[in-house]
Amino acid sequence: MISKDEIKELLEDIENERVERTISTKDTDKFAKAICAYANDLPNKKLPGYLMVGAHDNGTLCGLKVTDELLRSLAGLRSDGNIQPKPALMVEKVSFPEGDLAVVEVLPSKITPVKYKGTTYVRIGARKSEANEEEDRILREKSEVKSPTYDTTPCLHSTIDDLDLDLFRTEYLPKMVNTDTLKADKRDIKQQLASLTLFDIASDCPTVAGILLIGKDPKRILFGSYIQYVEFAGKKITSKVINERQFSGNLITMLREIDYFIKYTIQKQRPVFVTVLREEMKINYPYEAIRELAMNLIMHRNYQTNAPAKFYEYSDRIELDNPGGLYGKVQPENFPNANDYRNPVIAEAMKTLGYVNRFNRGINMVQEILEENKNGQAIFDFKDIFTFKVTVMNADPKPEDGADDIKNGAENSADGAENGIDSGAENLTQKEADIVALIKEDNKISRKSIAEKLNIGTTTVYRYIDSLKAKGILERVGGDRGGYWKIN
Template sequence: MPTLDIKPLLVTETDRIEWKESAREDKILQAVCALANDLGDTRRPGYLLVGVDKNGRIKGIAATGTGIDEEQRTLSDRLRSIKILPTPTFDLDALEVEGKLLFAITVHPAPVLPVAVDSVVWVRSGTTTVRARDADLQRLRDRQSAQNRTFDSRVVASATLDDLNIAELQREYDAEKEIDDEQDSFPPLENWLMQRQLVERINGTWRPNHTAILTYGRSPQTFLPGAYVDFIRYTGTDVDAEIASRKTATGTLSDQLDVLWAQLEANNSSTPGPSAGLQAPFVNDYPPQALKELARNLVQHRAYEGTNAPSRVEWYDDRVEFSNPGAPFGRASEGSFGEHSDYRNPTITATLAALGYVEAAGRGIRRVRLALKRAGYPDLDVTTNGFTRITLRRKP
């Protein structure tokens, strides 16, 4: 790879060049988001220089030795976190200029638009990074053909705002407006929903997309009949065993997760573990956090398009199986399961993150596998054949 020519990038800020003094600035993500969106459709890389102040003076990054590697790794992890979705393509270089360390982030125009930080889209307006206006959002969406847009970002043509829980959205809107530094210019509710990538204005009518229906809909299954989770508890070790209990988790995705987590907790028996002195601590059949992460994985990564098949959790005496419509998506299909992360549903993921239901940044399965290994459980069994089935087995 050719060495980046830094000199032209230090002349002035432009719509494709931005300077930031600190690698820890919260606005780093907004700047990368704006460059990835490439509002001017230049189809050229954008550049973010970290360690340069707004006057173009080189300040450098305060890191030396192993601190440089750690600082670079921390910044790279932030740019790959679920705070910014779809994940932008970027190159991160550590360069020495005038005896000082700079980070140069080369940001490539995103193939899937728009890119957002915490569900808010940012663009470059001249030499400034700003929150996207309605016209900017429409401009970005017009560049993305319907076929290339992710399913969760496409509007539901037969739905209106009346199909959403507007009261809940109004509460979130009021809370965000209350803490905004520029309340006078804060957008109206409908425009705020558009900026959060939940609705679009089609022929004069506000239409919610699939993410809005699944996360704030009054009746999501009216529009997506298979978008639910079926929990079944068997009394034996195969599918012919009697069914001890069954629960169907419907409603919004957060409703489904609440019901599913309650079912997993209720069925996760605890038995006395090895004695520790006078105490015999109780141990669950399965690590609770592993169960919770695998349940979260169901609603976040499943294929909703082209199927009415539900997600399913089948609890047997010796194992728990989590199955989902859809094979691993994109880079997630490369290597061993969980080694790489990708998002079939980036807008759903961002919205669930904002609601507090998604915690990790593309490391959930890796953390589950590590927790199982440390606790002496067998590794996950994973099969993919149009569906993805993950089996968690009890200790031998």
């Protein structure tokens, strides 16, 4: 139990969310709900909460004389059977010149959710309320005594016909079970699926993991089991959308598709002039880092929600937004050095299939790769307990008008052709076409003159010229003085 001086401090700090003050001595419902909320410790602060009977909301005492009967009544809330599982609490009388306090100290429970008369109560700031479904899920997940995880539960509204059994036999099973064991295995298909937690024999239906990993159409059954990719022209979600894609289907297929997509669409590189004799490749996002983050997005997300995982690409950054937040024993203070699995069957499958590492160093590896590529470290946001968000800055940001130029690529190419430029597959932007047209008129024109004629900055001119060089359309013959531009 805390000291008298600490109680004084808590009374004076009327904004403290760990304290509930009341002058009522008979409202046992109110007391029990407060105890339940503190035992649940939804924010996972791992600190006790306090119910103080005999104090006004502003922290002043009401002159209460605490009786033994009141103390017994408060202590009895622990074991009267209405709060389950039973919370750990202590009750004490503390006397001040202005009156007495009955202080109930409630410790965070290791088994959550804690319910009062069958209802879960949580503390949100200074307010307590009934937990919604998402908050109840978080409490189940953070409980130190684990119930079966969601991916191991039977998917009761599905049948074995919802599984791609050919995919299971040809791709999944041979990678999960060694050859000698498979040769000796005489079990039927349902037993084989059940041995890998993909089928529930008792319920005669696939598990959630079975639907997700080898289902024919998981999204039809688990509505949020897809990734929404959107590319925006600018830095805000209100910017123009220039590309959109949905990754769905079973994870065996989706993992392969997202892997290729990151490698061949997300990662872009271009040569950057360093000296007359040397160029370096500039990479916007290193494939290995983004791939690792995307695989973690799939492995650790909450599949109970109807919301998809989000993969948003802005002109200056990528944001991955994952339903579910941190899980179990993983907390902001020990991330990324602690690990726990919301979906252990999916996690094991992804490790065996080679999509995630086995040594709990994926995030540390990501940070090293991003630092080396000059992206800066990935930024992890834990403020919202319902989601897990990570942001990666672009090491080669796009020009502000680049997205519009890309969207109008066909028109730009046509404009380039009208200016005598055979852009063909090069897909010139309008600005690139304008630069080439100016160079055709004067092959000794300076970058500064180009910038003035097109009313853009010289840095932007350098960027477009680098792009033209990368496309093999333009090259510089000689130095800045006495040299000239050559159009190929």
